[in-house]
Amino acid sequence: MKRLANPYLFGAVVVATIVSFALPDADSFRVPSLARIIFWHLPCAFLTTGLVFLAAWFGLRYLGSRDTRWDIRGAAALELGALFGALTMVTGILFSKVQWGEWWQNDPRQTSFLMVLLILAAGLSLRAGLSDEKKAASAGAGYALFSLIPNFFLMFVFPRLPQVRQRSFHPSETIQTGGFDGAYWTGILVVFACLAWVTFIVYRLRVEAGELTVRAEFADGNREADRGSAAPDRMVRPVPVPPGGGD
Amino acid sequence: MLAVRDLGRKFGPRWVLRHIEFSLEPGEVLVVRGRNGAGKSTLLRLLAGLLSPSEGTVALPPGPLRTAVGYAALDLALYPGLTAREHLQFSATMRQIEDSGDVLLGQVGLANAADRPVGQFSSGMRARLKLALALQASPPVLLLDEPTASLDEEGRAIVDTLVDRQRDRGVVVLATNDPHDCRQATGVLQLE
Amino acid sequence: MKEVAAVFQKEWRAEVRSRHGLFTAGLFSVLAVVAMSFAGYGLRPSGSLAAGMLCVTLLFSAILALPRTFLIEDEQGTFDLLRLIGEPGPVFVGKTLYNIVQMLVTGALLGTVFLALSGVEVRSGPLLVAGLGLQCVALAAAVSLCGALVIGASNRWVLAGAVAMPLLLPQVFLGVGALRVALGEGMSAGGWQSVAGLAGFAVAALASGPLIASAVWREE
Numbered sequence: 001m002k003r004l005a006n007p008y009l010f011g012a013v014v015v016a017t018i019v020s021f022a023l024p025d026a027d028s029f030r031v032p033s034l035a036r037i038i039f040w041h042l043p044c045a046f047l048t049t050g051l052v053f054l055a056a057w058f059g060l061r062y063l064g065s066r067d068t069r070w071d072i073r074g075a076a077a078l079e080l081g082a083l084f085g086a087l088t089m090v091t092g093i094l095f096s097k098v099q100w101g102e103w104w105q106n107d108p109r110q111t112s113f114l115m116v117l118l119i120l121a122a123g124l125s126l127r128a129g130l131s132d133e134k135k136a137a138s139a140g141a142g143y144a145l146f147s148l149i150p151n152f153f154l155m156f157v158f159p160r161l162p163q164v165r166q167r168s169f170h171p172s173e174t175i176q177t178g179g180f181d182g183a184y185w186t187g188i189l190v191v192f193a194c195l196a197w198v199t200f201i202v203y204r205l206r207v208e209a210g211e212l213t214v215r216a217e218f219a220d221g222n223r224e225a226d227r228g229s230a231a232p233d234r235m236v237r238p239v240p241v242p243p244g245g246g247d
Numbered sequence: 248m249l250a251v252r253d254l255g256r257k258f259g260p261r262w263v264l265r266h267i268e269f270s271l272e273p274g275e276v277l278v279v280r281g282r283n284g285a286g287k288s289t290l291l292r293l294l295a296g297l298l299s300p301s302e303g304t305v306a307l308p309p310g311p312l313r314t315a316v317g318y319a320a321l322d323l324a325l326y327p328g329l330t331a332r333e334h335l336q337f338s339a340t341m342r343q344i345e346d347s348g349d350v351l352l353g354q355v356g357l358a359n360a361a362d363r364p365v366g367q368f369s370s371g372m373r374a375r376l377k378l379a380l381a382l383q384a385s386p387p388v389l390l391l392d393e394p395t396a397s398l399d400e401e402g403r404a405i406v407d408t409l410v411d412r413q414r415d416r417g418v419v420v421l422a423t424n425d426p427h428d429c430r431q432a433t434g435v436l437q438l439e
Numbered sequence: 440m441k442e443v444a445a446v447f448q449k450e451w452r453a454e455v456r457s458r459h460g461l462f463t464a465g466l467f468s469v470l471a472v473v474a475m476s477f478a479g480y481g482l483r484p485s486g487s488l489a490a491g492m493l494c495v496t497l498l499f500s501a502i503l504a505l506p507r508t509f510l511i512e513d514e515q516g517t518f519d520l521l522r523l524i525g526e527p528g529p530v531f532v533g534k535t536l537y538n539i540v541q542m543l544v545t546g547a548l549l550g551t552v553f554l555a556l557s558g559v560e561v562r563s564g565p566l567l568v569a570g571l572g573l574q575c576v577a578l579a580a581a582v583s584l585c586g587a588l589v590i591g592a593s594n595r596w597v598l599a600g601a602v603a604m605p606l607l608l609p610q611v612f613l614g615v616g617a618l619r620v621a622l623g624e625g626m627s628a629g630g631w632q633s634v635a636g637l638a639g640f641a642v643a644a645l646a647s648g649p650l651i652a653s654a655v656w657r658e659e
Contacts, residue, residue: 238434324516
């Protein structure tokens with residue numbers, strides 16, 4: 001936890017917060033002063049996207065090597081992906097209420113991101129549903145890899161479909177065609193850098209905690225074996241049977 | 248032919264088996280004994296490739312696992328809707344070997360029940376069919392977990408004959424506490 | 440290839456002798472369509488609504504029936520036998536092919552009964568057949584993989600549905616996009632674009648499924 005109490009990190013969070021309040025209002029929105037939640041909404045969405053791909057990459061590495069370290073990294077990426085997915089959802093819902101008057105208005109972009117979040121939640125429940133660690137690790141890795149197909153569609157193809165663009169209130173057009181001015185992008189990048197730093201630290205902590213748990217379980221198993229309660233901790237070799245039978 | 252080095256398996260934090268070491272040469276029959284929960288079945292599942300080791304290695308004869316190892320166990324289930332002959336046909340196709348189903352069924356005393364669905368079999372008949380499936384690919388390594396537990400005298404005699412024949416082409420590992428099964432043993436592994 | 444055919448044949452024999460999977464899926468589909476017909480008070484749904492109802496019913500019948508081919512092996516304890524005698528790849532492909540056939544039969548039955556009871560007019564037969572068929576293939580491929588992944592879980596039947604459902608929602612979206620045009624709403628080009636999307640999904644799922652399932656099944 002000491003790493004999270006880093007003064008530089010604290011300073012970066014303060015700077016990011018100040019930047020997101022200090023920049024001029026976005027006049028193209030209904031309530032310009034409250035549109036600045038975008039500074040936090042977009043970086044959360046970027047991080048979710050990155051973490052989804054990272055989880056799939058770690059899944060691929062795990063299935064290729066069966067090395068527990070990749071499984072721990074995959075689980076960490078998935079959990080953080082779900083966290084940032086939820087934050088994207090919450091900030092998006094707040095934006096929707098303020099700018100469009102409804103918490104939830106079945107906007108295709110809202111719905112598609114909810115689907116991404118559900119896929120991440122399903123990945124977490126799959127891991128939790130399998131009690132055997134190895135099985136959970138390989139199934140989780142397989143799911144993370146396969147879910148790239150719908151996730152890729154929902155994140156990159158779906159928002160660009162003409163029928164979705166027509167029906168959606170989401171300012172994708174503004175974002176994708178560079179409709180934001182330079183100051184806005186600066187704000188988004190500052191907050192993104194800050195959040196990415198926090199994410200990296202939390203990710204490292206989660207990975208270290210996972211590796212410590214594995215080591216502790218191994219040590220516990222050794223102790224149990226030493227006490228003789230689980231299995232004899234000694235070499236077991238067969239003995240020849242004397243002539244005349246085995247009993 | 249079969250070499251096990253420092254083999255261990257844990258479930259969760261609990262080690263069920265640790266530091267198991269042995270090697271077998273053709274003609275040897277190893278009997279694995281131990282109280283309930285000592286890890287006999289786990290050891291055989293590790294040797295059969297149904298479980299992966301938490302530590303250590305199992306060295307088997309070269310070739311695909313499905314033809315190198317024959318495995319029969321009490322808890323190995325069969326398809327209730329398929330007949331004995333269909334089981335052997337299916338298994339032969341999957342193992343990419345020639346189907347010698349009728350010969351095998353004759354050897355295990357199931358020739359008359361070849362076309363009956365396994366769902367109608369007694370536990371002894373199922374045990375015989377599992378033996379036939381285990382022997383189908385003439386594997387160099389035969390693993391039998393409690394092979395005579397549900398068999399009558401005739402069935403036990405069949406197991407004795409098949410184990411004897413197996414010694415000519417490879418090794419046998421038997422997990423059992425039944426004194427009858429230990430008669431052909433050349434070595435014993437006592438798990439505690 | 441022989442191994443794939445052997446797995447398919449085994450599934451077919453089990454189905455013919457027990458009539459569990461196809462019968463359950465078929466019965467569910469017919470019941471769902473009849474229930475929708477009742478709930479609609481005889482009103483004729485619009486093309487978009489009809490397409491949505493058809494795709495959601497397909498989704499639920501897939502989730503209800505398809506994981507069975509994998510989970511039954513786990514439940515009756517025959518998965519070990521399968522792993523002892525076969526390689527994971529052909530086993531997965533054989534079972535997935537069986538699921539595709541089962542889903543195509545279910546889709547044909549469901550589509551026919553739905554159109555007969557709802558009275559919705561078909562504007563483009565080829566688009567309806569292509570959309571429905573590819574939807575069935577894509578659903579079967581994805582649900583098969585999810586069934587394979589949850590083997591070993593204590594609550595595997597529920598988990599298979601929970602895990603598969605979010606993965607299938609984009610396919611449902613594309614299916615609705617194709618079928619609504621086939622049933623009289625929207626532009627023809629948009630319908631065929633959705634069919635192309637469904638085909639992409641089906642190909643991606645069919646190509647990656649065996650590789651992922653093999654890697655996951657390799658060891659326990």
